[in-house]
Amino acid sequence: MTRAPAAEQPVATHTPALVALSGMDVQERRQLIADAQTAIENTRTSHDRTIRIDCAHVHVVDLVLVGTLTVIARNAQRCGRRVELIEPPSWLRRNIAATRTRPLLTWNTH
Numbered sequence: 001m002t003r004a005p006a007a008e009q010p011v012a013t014h015t016p017a018l019v020a021l022s023g024m025d026v027q028e029r030r031q032l033i034a035d036a037q038t039a040i041e042n043t044r045t046s047h048d049r050t051i052r053i054d055c056a057h058v059h060v061v062d063l064v065l066v067g068t069l070t071v072i073a074r075n076a077q078r079c080g081r082r083v084e085l086i087e088p089p090s091w092l093r094r095n096i097a098a099t100r101t102r103p104l105l106t107w108n109t110h
Contacts, residue, residue, distance in 0.1 A: 017052035017086055020069070022060040029068045036072040040079050049081045055088040055107075066095050073104035084108055 018035050021028070032053075039051045053069065073083040085092075085107040096102055 017054040019054045019057065020065065021057050022065075024065070024068075029064065032068060033071055033075075036083075037075060040076050040081050043081055051076050051081055051083045052086055053083060054086045055092060056086065058089060058092055061089070061092045061095055063095075063099075066092075066099055066101070069096070070099070070101045070104065073101065077104055082106060 018032060018039065020032060024032065036051055036053070043049050043051070051072070053072070058065070069083070069085070076083050083105050085105055087109055088096075088107050093107060096105060
């Protein structure tokens, strides 16, 4: 008896993390937003619908960075995705909570 081939399933892979840094200039922030949008589009064929942003190297937070993360999170939410911040410092988490963008972002502090 010949066995029918199994239907192809999307491979469960993790989307590589984008990196947020302290002191990013306007062009670097635009690039982070563009890279996030590409990651959002690339998750359409994946079981993993999470966009990860590594925040371990963020040493100084400003409202522009919080705004950049908010833009990325809203873009992801519109496409049915979510954003996870990897190792955000506690003060970044407090700033996010203070701006009421917490429902848009999750975080992993290991």
